Amino acid sequence: MIRVTPSNCVGIVSLALLLTFPGQAQDTLEAGAGTYHSDVPEGRERPSNSSGQPVSPRLSGEFEGPVPTNDWSSSIAFPRYAGNAHGEPMFPWPFSVQSSDDGVLLNASPPLIPGNGGYFAYFNSAEPDLVVGMSQFNAVETRLAAAGDWSITAELTDGVRQLRCTLVRGLPFAAFKLDSAQAELRIRPGATIIAQAPGYIIFQSGGAIFGAFAPDQSEWIVDGQLIRSQLETGDWFSLATLPDSSEATIEVFRAHAGVEVTGTQVSWNYDPQASRVEATYDFETVLHSGTQKKVLTGLLPHQQLHCDEPRLGLSYESARGRLELISAESFTLSLPIAPILPGLPATDLLDREEIRVLLSEIGNEDNPISAPDSYWAGKQLGRVAAAAQTAHDLGEPQLRDQFIEQLKRELEDWFSTGTVSNANRIEAESYTAESGTEFESGEDDGTAVGSIGGGDFMQYDGVNLGGIQPSRVLVRFASGVGQGGSAMIRLRLDDTNGPVIAEAAVGNTGGWDAWTTVPLGVAANTGVSLDGTRPLIFSCETGYPGEVLALEWIEWDLPGSGVASPKDLAYCPEWTTLLAHPGSYGMAGELNDHHFHYGYFIAAAATIARFDPAWASPERWGGMVDLLIKDAANWDRSDQRFPFLRNFDPYAGHAYASGHAGFAAGNNQESSSESTHFAQAVVLWGEATARPVIRDLGLYLHALETQAIEQYWFDADQTVYPPGSEHPLAGIVWDSGATYATWWTGNPEEIQGINLLPITGGSFYLGRRAATMERAWSHLLEQNGGLPVEWRDVIWAWRALVDPAGAEAWLESESAWSSEPGHSRAFITYWIRNLAKLGVLQHQIVSDCPTAAVFELDGIRSYVAHNGSNEEREVRFSDDTRLCVGPGQTLLSRSASACSSSIADLDGDGFVGGSDLTLLIGFWGICERDCAADFDGDGVVGGADLTRLLSEWG
Numbered sequence: 001m002i003r004v005t006p007s008n009c010v011g012i013v014s015l016a017l018l019l020t021f022p023g024q025a026q027d028t029l030e031a032g033a034g035t036y037h038s039d040v041p042e043g044r045e046r047p048s049n050s051s052g053q054p055v056s057p058r059l060s061g062e063f064e065g066p067v068p069t070n071d072w073s074s075s076i077a078f079p080r081y082a083g084n085a086h087g088e089p090m091f092p093w094p095f096s097v098q099s100s101d102d103g104v105l106l107n108a109s110p111p112l113i114p115g116n117g118g119y120f121a122y123f124n125s126a127e128p129d130l131v132v133g134m135s136q137f138n139a140v141e142t143r144l145a146a147a148g149d150w151s152i153t154a155e156l157t158d159g160v161r162q163l164r165c166t167l168v169r170g171l172p173f174a175a176f177k178l179d180s181a182q183a184e185l186r187i188r189p190g191a192t193i194i195a196q197a198p199g200y201i202i203f204q205s206g207g208a209i210f211g212a213f214a215p216d217q218s219e220w221i222v223d224g225q226l227i228r229s230q231l232e233t234g235d236w237f238s239l240a241t242l243p244d245s246s247e248a249t250i251e252v253f254r255a256h257a258g259v260e261v262t263g264t265q266v267s268w269n270y271d272p273q274a275s276r277v278e279a280t281y282d283f284e285t286v287l288h289s290g291t292q293k294k295v296l297t298g299l300l301p302h303q304q305l306h307c308d309e310p311r312l313g314l315s316y317e318s319a320r321g322r323l324e325l326i327s328a329e330s331f332t333l334s335l336p337i338a339p340i341l342p343g344l345p346a347t348d349l350l351d352r353e354e355i356r357v358l359l360s361e362i363g364n365e366d367n368p369i370s371a372p373d374s375y376w377a378g379k380q381l382g383r384v385a386a387a388a389q390t391a392h393d394l395g396e397p398q399l400r401d402q403f404i405e406q407l408k409r410e411l412e413d414w415f416s417t418g419t420v421s422n423a424n425r426i427e428a429e430s431y432t433a434e435s436g437t438e439f440e441s442g443e444d445d446g447t448a449v450g451s452i453g454g455g456d457f458m459q460y461d462g463v464n465l466g467g468i469q470p471s472r473v474l475v476r477f478a479s480g481v482g483q484g485g486s487a488m489i490r491l492r493l494d495d496t497n498g499p500v501i502a503e504a505a506v507g508n509t510g511g512w513d514a515w516t517t518v519p520l521g522v523a524a525n526t527g528v529s530l531d532g533t534r535p536l537i538f539s540c541e542t543g544y545p546g547e548v549l550a551l552e553w554i555e556w557d558l559p560g561s562g563v564a565s566p567k568d569l570a571y572c573p574e575w576t577t578l579l580a581h582p583g584s585y586g587m588a589g590e591l592n593d594h595h596f597h598y599g600y601f602i603a604a605a606a607t608i609a610r611f612d613p614a615w616a617s618p619e620r621w622g623g624m625v626d627l628l629i630k631d632a633a634n635w636d637r638s639d640q641r642f643p644f645l646r647n648f649d650p651y652a653g654h655a656y657a658s659g660h661a662g663f664a665a666g667n668n669q670e671s672s673s674e675s676t677h678f679a680q681a682v683v684l685w686g687e688a689t690a691r692p693v694i695r696d697l698g699l700y701l702h703a704l705e706t707q708a709i710e711q712y713w714f715d716a717d718q719t720v721y722p723p724g725s726e727h728p729l730a731g732i733v734w735d736s737g738a739t740y741a742t743w744w745t746g747n748p749e750e751i752q753g754i755n756l757l758p759i760t761g762g763s764f765y766l767g768r769r770a771a772t773m774e775r776a777w778s779h780l781l782e783q784n785g786g787l788p789v790e791w792r793d794v795i796w797a798w799r800a801l802v803d804p805a806g807a808e809a810w811l812e813s814e815s816a817w818s819s820e821p822g823h824s825r826a827f828i829t830y831w832i833r834n835l836a837k838l839g840v841l842q843h844q845i846v847s848d849c850p851t852a853a854v855f856e857l858d859g860i861r862s863y864v865a866h867n868g869s870n871e872e873r874e875v876r877f878s879d880d881t882r883l884c885v886g887p888g889q890t891l892l893s894r895s896a897s898a899c900s901s902s903i904a905d906l907d908g909d910g911f912v913g914g915s916d917l918t919l920l921i922g923f924w925g926i927c928e929r930d931c932a933a934d935f936d937g938d939g940v941v942g943g944a945d946l947t948r949l950l951s952e953w954g
Contacts (some may be wrong), residue, residue: 029571031257033622034415036578037570044581045588046572046795047078048658050513052443052589056078056574060145060162066576066634066643069591071660072169072652072667072735076149076589077144079660086142086156088124089734091666092167094241094316095174096123099142099156100301102186103133104165106174108208108241109316111321112722112737116483118730120665120737123321129188131205132174132239134163134181135228137311138746147642148264148284150651157730161951168261168283169300169651170323172253172316173240174478183237185212186229193222194245199289200257201227202242202250206899209242211250212554213257224404226588227707235261236288243314243325252312258289266650268700270692275878277696277703277848282330282649298323299331301720302707306333319736320652320712322722335703335848338768339853340612340683341761341866343389344830345892348838352394353834355483358826362387365398368408371472372567374580374587376519378600379822381410382758385607386827392611393830393890395926397939404611406946407604414601415624416581417568426536428551431458442552443476443515450550454487455605457496457539473520474582476552487542491520493534502563506549507744510586511830516553517584521821533900568744569627576642578631591659594648595625596671598628600822602685603760608687610868610888611938616689626694629682633651635681648701653708654733655701666735670742672709673763676702687851687868699850707764712738713755716772727783729776730757748783752776753791756798758822759831764853768843774802792821793828804857808836839863849875852883862894864891874899888937905951906932912952920949 027038040046049055057067057077075087076099086099094109105128110121129953139156146153151168161179167310169818171828176183191205200213201220210222212227221228233235233895238257240862242249243336263284270277283295299307314325346352362368368384371377388403428449429439436456449458473491492498502520509516527625542548570579578589586592598702605625609616616622619623629635632870634642647655661667669675681701686695710716714729721728721738730738730753742751756766769772777799781787788795792814800807811832819825839857852865852875867877867885875883884899885891904912922932923941933941 009099014953017733026419030657031415031627032618033620034624035414035417036415036568036624036627037417038573038590040572042569042580044570044579045583046579047577047591048589049080049082050511050662051082052513052515053082058143060079060143060157062155063143063147065147066640067145067574068643068646069575069577070594070647070656070661071147071649072656072846073144073147073154074155074656074659074661074663074667074871075169076142077208078660078662080590080660085140086744087126087492087664088662089664089736090167090321090661091121091123092169093168093169093318093320094172096127096736097165097174098123099137099139099154099165100125100129100131101165102303103131103137103139103152103156103184104174104176106130106132106210106239106241107206108210109318109594112317112319114642114724114726116723116739117726117741118739119725119735120734120739123367127188127206128240129208130210131186132163132176132183134161134178134187135182135184137181138164138762139159139163142933144769146263147643150281150649151261151264161515166261166295168264169260169599169649170300172242172296172298172325173238173257173261175236175238177236178231178237183214183229185232185239187225187227187877188534192227192463195250196220200254200574202245203227204245209245211242211253211255211257213240213241215258215915218645234288241316243316243611249314252314254294255292256294258287259293259295260288260296262286264651268696270699270754270850272848272850274334274428275848275850277337279335279650279698279700280330281332285329288483294327294329296325296327297331298325300651300653300711301717302704302711303331303333305424305707306335307331309335319734319738333704335707336701337699337850338706338762338765338843339841340698340702340764340851341853341864342607342851342890343386343393343761344838345354345864346393346395346830346892347834347873347892349837350830350833355390355394355826355830356396356729357761358824358829359387359391359394359396359399362824362826363402366667369406369519371519373517373582373584374414374601375584375593376472376821377410377414377567379758381407381604382600382760382822383824383827385604385758387824388607388611390827390830393937395939397926400611400939404608407560407608407614408612411601411604411608411624412621412699413567414569415621417566425553425555426460427553428458428538430460430592432461432535432927433459436602439585440550442550443478448478448550448552451547452540452549452551453547454540454542454544457537459496459534460538463536474517474555475504475506475520476515476517476555476712477506477509477549478512478515478552479507479509479549479724480514481508481544481546481548482580484746485542485544485546485548487540487544488748489520490539490541491547491554492537492539494537495535496535496539503749505745506751507742507753509743510590512550514586514590516586518581540921541730569624571641577646578642586659593657595632595655595678596657596674599674599681600758603681606684606688609685612687616685622689625685629685629694632678633682633697633701635693647678648705650837654705663734665737668732668734670732671757672705672713672733673755673757673766676705676709676762676765677758677760678745679705680760683850684868686744688865690869695850700763702765706768709755709765710769710772714769714772715774728779740939748780749791749795752780753820757794757820759794759797759828762895763798764801764841764843766798766820767841769865770802770840773798777802791820792817793823793825797823797828797831800832802840804832804839805836807832826864838864845877845879847875847877849873852877854879854881860894863893864890864950872899872903884931886935886937904952904953905936912949912954916949920945
């Protein structure tokens, strides 16, 4: 650690280098050639509360299985806030619910209220519509007792007795089980009884209609603001919110009230002939009364489009739009596939030299993957993986292999325990001069510098840079700044007007105790010589009128410092999760964003696997990649190391980013596109390793979430956002609404861009609803006051999906642009140039291959298909076109090419002979584009291909 001498010392003092090392060694586990810690090493970050204290899952004694996190109900199991024993509001729709000392607080679907840059259906915990409890019951804690795929059972306890509540997303019923006590429903003043008979009571409370139903003809007795029942011989009852109070509706609910849902389970099957994923949602039930075995459940807008179950004509308003009721023992969604490609093949009209020059710039970088944490290293992996794919498509195998080696080195570093990077640290409070700041309590009872706002700075004299060029700087900070509060933090040399060597935009981290680490890249081309002993200035620049952040420390990556900071993975058995260290943005402490971080790792591994299948084998590094997939989206219910589909909610249709869901608005997800990137990476990894079960997992996640994104992030059919909404799309979707915002800035480019990046061969769904994307584009221009500037490369690459000619016109008109860190000028240029030659994706034409697509420009169709297998494959499109694609090949063709009996039959005459040999020789050497004679798909037509042709002669 480096600590700068405080300002009361005289002169510039040389800095002492104090070496710090990781905690004591832990046992390691093996996965092929890889290793990871069997538990979190001492001193490493692990799941913690908002004060930084490690926490254990809040589970009942009867809970079985891995610990679910990153879900709509996670605040029950994850005690994020000390002193909160019950968790935060939950939104299972149509209910909104919160556990409390008094029991279970229930609201029916509250109205959607435009505001806060979006809309919200707020939960009123001070005046709930209804409180469900027991007589003489004062709960001291709520624990998770059971979890299904979209259902939970929460257990409230007073230390002796328990009240259990089962909630299922989409169900208008909640089920309650009591420990030998009288059931009590506390209703609002002015509540009215609508209907009552043995076994049930219908009433209105707080403007909503409810029904309580008990078996065995149990009586419900009204006593002022209490409705009580002894439940006769049972201990179970159900409570419903009704859409209206008509006799017909009451009868529908009475008929379904005796069915208790005890579990929920989703399964899926990829149908290549239909180019769809069939996802079936099953209920496990117990029948308490009556003969009706079907479940009364609701369908959300993304489900309604793809489900044939007849509707009952009953519905609710919810934060996800209209929830329509059906009666079924299960229901199935038939989800269309959006094309996923490893990349775009080079068209014959592409200026290849332009791209080669740009790729060589990446190739000349000393270390293009240098970030010290799992998120930013992941983005750099993505940048280099895209460069490798592009180099291959251009016919540059040497450059491709250089990039592949860089990917291998980085992943193998993460996949091995004990590997170290180098760092040294400057504590924030060690400044020699400052303006506008003050000391405050920091992390782990330390000291931080707080009250940092616009124009404030700290100066650190005596920083001995030693003539070494660092590649990055880590900044540890916290921020609880209000809506719209963000800032640019900058590191300068010499004085407050000195050269900027690193900068980043920052904003709210989730609270003033929510410490997070952000890496700042130090560009090698700053033109600043980092040598000698010089002052370093940390400055904050913003127009926000108030405190924006508190700073804990600044940490440099200086090669050769000798300070160990390992990159590796650790399994946390208490939380049944895999943590990356160093992580960022709450990856370890809050279990945030695992699918974002690991998606980049998996995509890089899939790129390696395409060109070096041996590397991806289970005996080598493939087992480590599988662990990453299982952590975020475990498909194997028998593997109890990880919960089933941790980050992904099969009912809501999308993933969640927060591990703890510790928010009044429920859980949330910001970067929907990084979530679909995870799914795309899983598809390509499954394809490259010839495992359909993994490929189909990715197809399900991608097909489902792209539908949800269209409805809830983009309001594609304009049926979700309420009238009066300020924006037609969202940056963050919450369980209780949506908002046009990000966690760190109010910049429209980043609000919309965070749901576009990374641009990859899995981004084509972003052009599927052209009118929706035109509306989003127009709104960006309006909010931005003109064309994009900051993330222009990402936004124009997205724009190319709908208007490729317009995107290429921008490319022609602007040269002074830099890439968002997860992209490169080479890839963005290649992407836009190719789409300008291919045209717009024709989503109505599908195929029996998930990695195939059709483009059209001026009436001419271009067919693209990728074959990840080691055998040739005939891809069939719905317009009756067929393509014969060689093993490992991505083929671009404007005409049909059905497979013959032999891949070496290049002229398709049914024989392998002299004419085929002549064609092969004509292709000899490096492929300038995917060529039919490249039988082994290595980008070169050579001896191996000739041997294959001769072996099939005749």
